[in-house]
Amino acid sequence: MKPHVDRFLAAVATTLFRIAAAIALVVASGCGGSEGPIDAMNDSPAEVSDTPEDLPQDPSPDDSTFDAPSDLPGDLADLPVDTPSDASGDLPPDLPFLTAGRIQVVEERLAYGATASRLEAIFRSVPYPTGQDLVGWNDECVVLKGESLMDPTPCTPPCLAGSTCIRGQCQPIPDVLSAGRITFTGLNAEVRATPGTDGYYPVQTDLPVDLFDTGAEVQATAEGADLPAFTLHAWGVEDLEAQADAIHFQAGTSLQVAWTPAVIPVPGTRIQLRIETGWHGSTHLTTLWCETDDDGTLEVPASLTALVPQVTCGKCEQSWLGRLTREILPTDAGPIELQVISRVAFVPWY
Numbered sequence: 001m002k003p004h005v006d007r008f009l010a011a012v013a014t015t016l017f018r019i020a021a022a023i024a025l026v027v028a029s030g031c032g033g034s035e036g037p038i039d040a041m042n043d044s045p046a047e048v049s050d051t052p053e054d055l056p057q058d059p060s061p062d063d064s065t066f067d068a069p070s071d072l073p074g075d076l077a078d079l080p081v082d083t084p085s086d087a088s089g090d091l092p093p094d095l096p097f098l099t100a101g102r103i104q105v106v107e108e109r110l111a112y113g114a115t116a117s118r119l120e121a122i123f124r125s126v127p128y129p130t131g132q133d134l135v136g137w138n139d140e141c142v143v144l145k146g147e148s149l150m151d152p153t154p155c156t157p158p159c160l161a162g163s164t165c166i167r168g169q170c171q172p173i174p175d176v177l178s179a180g181r182i183t184f185t186g187l188n189a190e191v192r193a194t195p196g197t198d199g200y201y202p203v204q205t206d207l208p209v210d211l212f213d214t215g216a217e218v219q220a221t222a223e224g225a226d227l228p229a230f231t232l233h234a235w236g237v238e239d240l241e242a243q244a245d246a247i248h249f250q251a252g253t254s255l256q257v258a259w260t261p262a263v264i265p266v267p268g269t270r271i272q273l274r275i276e277t278g279w280h281g282s283t284h285l286t287t288l289w290c291e292t293d294d295d296g297t298l299e300v301p302a303s304l305t306a307l308v309p310q311v312t313c314g315k316c317e318q319s320w321l322g323r324l325t326r327e328i329l330p331t332d333a334g335p336i337e338l339q340v341i342s343r344v345a346f347v348p349w350y
Helices: 003-029
Strands: 038-040 101-109 115-123 133-137 141-145 163-166 169-172 182-185 191-193 217-222 230-235 255-258 270-277 286-292 297-300 319-329 336-346
Touching: 101 217, 115 191, 217 336, 230 319, 230 336, 270 297, 286 297
Parallel strands: 101 336
Antiparallel strands: 038 191, 101 115, 133 141, 141 286, 163 169, 182 191, 182 217, 217 230, 255 297, 270 286, 270 319, 319 336
């Protein structure tokens, strides 16, 4: 048994005690929970120069402002999923089963053309189990496949509240944790995120469309609660320019993805492609997840696209192509990430 499995089983035992107490509380008080606001108080622009000379310089190997991809968690050999014995290499570091928490500061262009900004935060006691297996990979992409949503392996007896059925076994849903109020600086609005009594941070969408400037240092400072206080930094990125509606996916055919490289490069910038099938709120049937340099092109080979089923939009999630920077903080619960991203949405099935 791998060491990460031992750690997971220990976490399961602890979580089961918490679940029993949580069930009693839910029965007594009902399912509702209080929500705390994320407030956009004003539209004061961050003071950021437009000149490339004022942007952060490329970090040296000892500079911790940005983590190089090789330093981020996510080696294929350490995946908490069923993994081929010859798997090796790096993974995109923010796959859901690798991180226990994430703060996302997002500017996005949606598939139907609207532009918007949003802020999301979630923290859990351990990384969330997805029930997916690694079925293919190369230096830039991985393909993960879950159970058929039409014919899942049942759990007998049925799982209790607070747990979920994955491959015929009940697994506890990780506890939601609070990091206390989170204050953001470096954005084009003054923003604070406050969790409800259940630990959840409401998604905030009432924000300026131009939420951050290129090269702006974005800082998220959490006061601490279930998690200790922490501060994370990332950098505003240039708006991603791509014809996302030109991304036509065909299973078994190489996928060509193109975008305009940033005019003003920001150190640590990555390009992320995420294509998912499944229904909202369910385990994703298949995930194609890629990260690459901001050089304008990405090719996903036919050997990987052949592993992603061609589906109708009854089974498709909205997919993304984005430009991002991040910082990841190790914690006892698992890695916590701050991500600043400009992304465009698309539906790749034609």
